Amino acid sequence: MTTHPHDDDVAFIRALAEVLRDSELSEISVARHRGEEDRLDVTLSRAAAAPPPPPAPVAATRDPVAEIPAPAPAEDPTAHPGAVTSPMVGTVYLQPEPGAAPFVGTGSSVSEGDTLLIVEAMKTMNHIPAPRAGTVKRVLVEDGAAVEYGAPLVIIE
Structure with a gap:
C-alpha cells in the first residue's frame, strides 16, 4: 500500500x-x-454561551394593603449645589501627612481658599481649595481613595 x-x-x-x-x-x-x-x-x-432565556412573566396581583412604598431615590451628591468636585483623576488624602489631623471634617467651618484635601496626580500633591466659605456638611471620600475627574469630594453649605 x-x-x-x-x-x-x-x-x-x-x-x-x-x-x-x-x-x-x-x-x-x-x-x-x-x-x-x-x-x-x-x-x-469556544462559542460564547447563549444568554439564558428571560424568566416567564408572572401575573401580578394587586393588594393595596401589602404595597410597600418605593424608597426615595438616593441623593446624587454631584447635583448638590454645594458639592466640590475633583478637578482631576488621582488619589485623595484628607490630611497633609500620615498621622496628622485632617484638613476638614463634617461640621468644619471653612473660608474661601482653605485647603479641603489633597488629590495626588502623577506624584504631584494638588491642594483642593474651598470655592466659597461655609460649613462642611459631608466628606464624600475616604483617605487614600481613587477619584475620577468630576467625582464629588465634599459638600459645603
Missing part, C-alpha cells in the same frame, strides 16, 4: 474534527509553516 504525502495531514484533520465534535469547541484553526522553522499553529475557540 502506498501512502501519499498528504495522508498524515488528512489523519490529523480527521482527529481535529473528532475533537471538535466531542468537545464544546466551536472552531479549530490550523496553520502549518514549512521551511527552516517547520511549525504548526493550532488555535481553539
